[in-house]
């Protein structure tokens with residue numbers, strides 16, 4: 001098979017679909033790999049790193065025109081969608097539900113579109129989404145610590161304190177992948193961390209994971225209100241799958257907080273869990289509302305493109321090898337978890353929640369795969 005990897009063109013996106021190491025694995029399996037000139041520069045991978053492992057370089061038009069499978073990171077932009085061909089496979093993040101124009105274009109393209117974010121695992125969870133939640137969680141503690149500095153508008157509090165001065169109080173709302181990774185970093189920096197969750201199972205396993213180094217609280221309205229009133233840093237990391245994030249911290253509640261306290265809303269990509277959150281970018285990540293500094297960057301992993309790309313490739317490469325080695329149809333039919341990633345085929349939506357959300361006809365993924 002011929003695997004094509006174009007350069008990402010979304011604003012401030014530096015990740016790349018294939019690392020040179022992943023390209024080498026595909027070549028070792030007997031596949032042709034074609035990479036757009038300069039595709040890896042954002043992660044410090046030179047064109048020569050790809051050619052050294054047997055990949056070839058080409059202009060973007062040729063990558064799209066000749067590849068059987070296109071591997072990317074972000075959803076295809078309009079100009080990329082126009083380049084997709086009937087029967088070609090696209091393997092990338094899509095996030096189709098709220099994106100009608102992209103859905104229409106992908107249906108019109110006739111391409112077979114597999115979305116990272118809906119591939120499942122026999123062990124539960126969303127394994128191709130998880131690495132980015134790990135990155136964002138770890139960054140949340142780092143971003144929060146930086147934003148707490150006085151020059152950034154924060155309270156001027158050091159996360160770990162020093163001997164004789166108490167550490168910062170960090171409240172993490174949501175003890176899933178993001179929340180636990182944020183907690184691990186904050187605890188490592190010496191902060192005083194409390195995690196709130198609505199799942200008793202999650203609270204129990206956090207207690208086991210972190211022992212006595214963190215406090216856990218059931219996430220009731222009053223527990224949250226009491227906790228944030230004395231917090232230096234609040235990290236929002238809740239997720240209700242398939243739904244917009246609940247607004248757990250209202251504007252009124254901000255008035256009870258300490259001036260210069262920091263909110264990091266990692267859940268901003270699902271609308272955010274603070275009423276006053278609005279998406280920001282790495283170029284201009286923070287703003288102040290009611291004296292509280294907000295950090296609401298929607299694509300946090302993009303800032304650490306190299307780490308994020310390698311973490312993403314660790315998760316995406318095994319499925320890509322399967323698609324290339326077995327052929328797309330056989331690979332999808334042999335693996336129900338990969339099949340759940342199929343979002344568009346034969347000009348129809350094959351992911352039920354996306355079809356429902358957009359009021360479109362739904363073609364079951366299994367039927368679609370059988371007809372490939």
Ligand SMILES: NC(=O)c1ccc[n+]([C@@H]2O[C@H](COP(=O)([O-])OP(=O)(O)OC[C@H]3O[C@@H](n4cnc5c(N)ncnc54)[C@H](O)[C@@H]3O)[C@@H](O)[C@H]2O)c1
Pocket residue numbers: 130132133134136173174175176177178179196197198199202219237238239240245246248265266267268269270297298299300301
């Ligand atoms: N901004 C970014 O760059 C970025 C990157 C990765 C992930 N995210 C987002 O971070 C969020 C969290 O992702 P995750 O992978 O950790 O999800 P997850 O499913 O692993 O964890 C979410 C947790 O939230 C808990 N929860 C739900 N409602 C709650 C409530 N009312 N109070 C307290 N806890 C509650 C759930 O029980 C669960 O433990 C998602 O919105 C995800 O899209 C953002």
